[in-house]
Amino acid sequence: MKRNSPDQNPKEGSPQKFLALxxxxxxxxxxxxxxxxxxxxxxxxxxxxxxxxxxxxxxxxxxxxxxxxxxxxxxxxxxxxxxxxxxxxxxxxxxxxxxxxxxxxxxxxxxxxxxxxxxxxxxxxxxxxxxxxxxxxxxxxxxxxxxxxxxxxxxxxxxxxxxxxxxxxxxxxxxxxxxxxxxxxxxxxxxxxxxxxxxxxxxxxxxxxxxxxxxxxxxxxxxxxxxxxxxxxxxxxxxxxxxxxxxxxxxxxxxxxxxxxxxxxxxTSTLAQLESNVLQDYEFPKDERDILPYHQVKHYEKILRNDEKEGSVSVISEDDQLSQQEMDFLKEYISEQYLTREGISKLQGKFADESSLQLESFLNDRKSSLLKELIRRQELEKDCPYESKDVARPWKTAVPSHKWRYLYMDGKSHENFKEDSDILATLNHEELPNFELLKQTLPKDQEVEIALIELIQFFKSTIYKKYLTLLTSLCPLSEQFLVRRFRPGKDFTLATKCNLNPLLRQVDGFVDAVLEGTLGLTPSNGWESGEAGGYELYMADEDEEPEQDAQDVKDAAVYRADDSGDSVLINQSANWNTLTLVLRDESVLEFVKYVSWSAKTSRWDIKSQWDVKCVE
Missing domain, CATH: 2.60.120.620 (q2cbj1_9rhob like domain)
Incomplete structure (x- = not known):
């Protein structure tokens, strides 16, 4: 519709002059x-x-x-x-x-x-x-x-x-x-x-x-x-x-x-709070990556320095690369197409060019089929808790709900924040994840939870991090892993920036970015169009644009558009067995779109993050 300028008054004798009631x-x-x-x-x-x-x-x-x-x-x-x-x-x-x-x-x-x-x-x-x-x-x-x-x-x-x-x-x-x-x-x-x-x-x-x-x-x-x-x-x-x-x-x-x-x-507006550190103490799971032992980091550095001297990736060697025993360990979980010399060289080049990888059918057929059957059975036979009071160990509910909401396992003690005292008592309680201890204390009928914890234990292994080092030419300094379940009609994450570990900024070669991995474990189809939500989207932060005047802001919830434009970097729909690796700096926002009631199952994944350094 054609508009007059905001300060233009109706002319004398025009119909608008007489519209006041x-x-x-x-x-x-x-x-x-x-x-x-x-x-x-x-x-x-x-x-x-x-x-x-x-x-x-x-x-x-x-x-x-x-x-x-x-x-x-x-x-x-x-x-x-x-x-x-x-x-x-x-x-x-x-x-x-x-x-x-x-x-x-x-x-x-x-x-x-x-x-x-x-x-x-x-x-x-x-x-x-x-x-x-x-x-x-x-x-x-x-x-x-x-x-x-x-x-x-x-x-x-x-x-x-x-x-x-x-x-x-x-x-x-x-x-x-x-x-x-x-x-x-x-x-x-x-x-x-x-x-x-x-x-x-x-x-x-x-x-x-x-x-x-x-x-x-x-x-x-x-x-x-x-x-x-x-x-x-x-x-x-x-x-x-x-x-x-x-x-x-x-x-x-x-x-x-x-x-x-x-x-x-x-x-302070809700969006401004979420983009600042005002609520950091009250956010769970914590955006905290555990620093790796010094000797592990030095070993990964040595691998990269040897590769640099040789000019190519050596997948199997007796000394600093992956031994045959380590390759056999990786084959227990990873599809062999991603473990060949040619496969690793191709992935390394692609990551160097694009700072991201999307590896379909990442887990081998045996592990994939077993895990998919367990998750499908969980969806069909067990009621999913939809209220926080019903969420039981080892699952927790992500809070606060104006930033994100989903079920997760992080390997730490169970907290559910049903009362004010629960969240307040947890603020000063630091605890390292212990997935092995968690697995030992779970009843045997929690087969899905045990299988997912075993998969995280694989990802936490020194051998897998060696493999990750070869793929990315980056040395991991810290790590964090979460198992996440996004319930239909309930769960999401809003667009947020990644936080870098301030303790590691002084490390030589420290990269001002986080290596982020998402292994999709959603057992149902029908997510490709995006109508059911559940897609993970990475986009450039466009805050450089002039801020709107408060009077011009017409919607309390205009946070981050995801529908079009050059700002979208990666849009990965919920899937089964695709590993997405992204090197993400503080200018890149990421979120998981709200999962619709129309989704056939929950959206499942394993989310991982590593602080990394370059080895010159």
């Missing part, structure tokens, strides 16, 4: 009950005592005919664009805040939508919202709205809506007015309690199932107002108008000089 007309377009002081006081009391934080809802908010007309205009006149990032998948309209800047020819096509926006930002209605939420005066000049339609597979992950001067968030729901939206359709608004400020629980504690002409709203409370929109599970459209009320601007009632600046400075 009188107060009695505004009142008539709302449900009369909202003007009743008793209703307002009761709603205020309910919001003040609501859990997990102050929020409320009103059914049949506005005139039914008006909202039906709005819905029809949206369906016929508004264009939706599918948008997908690490934190959401949604069909979204353009910004509605500047409706008053549209040409009259455009505005005449959206008269009811314009009228709705005018009454939602009218002073008398803002005063009602201000009163029941207890947030103080709200701006009528700084409007902030968009239309979203959630179709099957759409979702919005956990966040707190803290951006700029937002004071109150609201969602006005417009699904099919003639049919009830049912809970099993998905698309509900879910609210999360906090363990401590800025650390939400893994599981929601309240849920609103949206209906036509219902509004949900809450005061934006930095570090507490965490919520998400659960995935829509059916072929239906969950239409809604999302908006925010802001701190009063200069010239408005309730304006306080410096209030907005102080609010913005004191309240």
């Amino acid at each position: 009188e107060e009695n007309k505004i009142r008539s377009l709302f449900n009369p009950k909202i003007w009743d002081s008793k209703f307002q006081d009761q709603l205020k009391s309910e919001i003040a005592t609501a859990k997990p934080y102050n929020w409320g809802t009103i059914h049949q908010l506005v005139d039914d005919d008006l909202l039906r007309a709005v819905r029809k205009e949206i369906e016929t006149e508004i264009h939706f664009t599918k948008k997908e990032t690490d934190i959401y998948k949604v069909n979204q309209s353009g910004d509605l805040a500047n409706l008053s800047g549209l040409d009259w020819d455009d505005l005449s096509r959206l008269p009811n939508l314009y009228r709705l926006r005018e009454i939602l930002y009218s002073e008398i209605y803002r005063d009602v919202i201000s009163h029941v939420t207890g947030t103080g005066k709200l701006s009528g000049s700084k409007t902030d709205m968009s239309i979203n339609t959630y179709t099957k597979g759409c979702h919005l992950l956990t966040h707190d809506d803290v951006i700029g001067s937002r004071r109150v968030s609201f969602i006005l729901y417009l699904p099919d007015p003639d049919h009830t939206w049912k809970s099993h359709y998905g698309g509900g608004l879910r609210l999360f309690d906090s363990i401590i400020p800025n650390v939400p629980q893994s599981d929601p504690c309240a849920k609103l199932v949206p209906q036509f002409n219902q509004i949900a709203f809450f005061s934006v409370q930095p570090g507490f107002s965490f919520h998400d929109v659960e995935e829509v599970k059916v072929d239906k459209h969950r239409l809604s108008i999302q908006g925010w009320y802001h701190i009063p601007q200069e010239g408005e009632k309730g304006y306080v000089p410096g209030e907005e600046e102080q609010w913005v400075n004191n309240n």
Whole structure:
């Protein structure tokens, strides 16, 4: 749509000059009950005592005919664009805040939508919202709205809506007015309690199932107002108008000089928190790689120096390379195509050129078939825990849930963080992983867990790290391994940077990058299109672009786009038995996309990281 410039006023005598609604007309377009002081006081009391934080809802908010007309205009006149990032998948309209800047020819096509926006930002209605939420005066000049339609597979992950001067968030729901939206359709608004400020629980504690002409709203409370929109599970459209009320601007009632600046400075957005070290103490699993013994590192250095002298990779030799016994050990797990002299030379050259490798059918047929059968059986015969309280040893739940959520094994003592004291007591408790001890203490019927631990023990072996040294021409200095399981309709990781070990920065030849490996162990098909999510994506960080003004940011969850452009470096779908190796520096972001309910099984993998050095 063609827009006038934001500061351009309607010409005298133009139709827009007469569009302002009188107060009695505004009142008539709302449900009369909202003007009743008793209703307002009761709603205020309910919001003040609501859990997990102050929020409320009103059914049949506005005139039914008006909202039906709005819905029809949206369906016929508004264009939706599918948008997908690490934190959401949604069909979204353009910004509605500047409706008053549209040409009259455009505005005449959206008269009811314009009228709705005018009454939602009218002073008398803002005063009602201000009163029941207890947030103080709200701006009528700084409007902030968009239309979203959630179709099957759409979702919005956990966040707190803290951006700029937002004071109150609201969602006005417009699904099919003639049919009830049912809970099993998905698309509900879910609210999360906090363990401590800025650390939400893994599981929601309240849920609103949206209906036509219902509004949900809450005061934006930095570090507490965490919520998400659960995935829509059916072929239906969950239409809604999302908006925010802001701190009063200069010239408005309730304006306080410096209030907005102080609010913005004191309240860090969710994204900024995740990109800083503010929450590092409260993140589990820890991004900590264990430093390797000195004698191992010196041995890997010697291998690389010998290769450099000889000018080629020697796979088998009696002294510094892999012995026949070591080759036999590797063949117990690795496909022989990746163990030949020719195979290793080819992979070494490819890694030198591209800083990454993708090795399909990495495990040999015997190990692959055995492990696949065990994981398939686990999926079919055992219930997967979906709430943190049900997660049992040796599995843990990754926290906090606005950064990532998945099940994992790390070889350490079991922690589940069900209570505040659990996470707080763990902060100063350092523990090295001991997968051997973990395996010995597991009952024999946990066959999958035992098999996965044995695979990690193979990856931790000196012989495997020798092999890794040959493939990459890099000397490992540290290591970390995780077994991960991403549950359908539940789990994900948001885009984050890698952290380098500060203790190793002084090592000669230290590489300002992390060697990262992901062995896909997902036993089902149907992941290639990406519709079921679960893909692992590496992308260049584009933060060098100018930052948007807070007023221009229209979505609380615009974190990292993953849909197009040159920024995408690797997009690896969930798979069986493909090892992806990536040399990743701090300019490369990585995430695992939320796994949809449509996925046939969980997404499984083994994630590994090594700090590395070059040997000149």
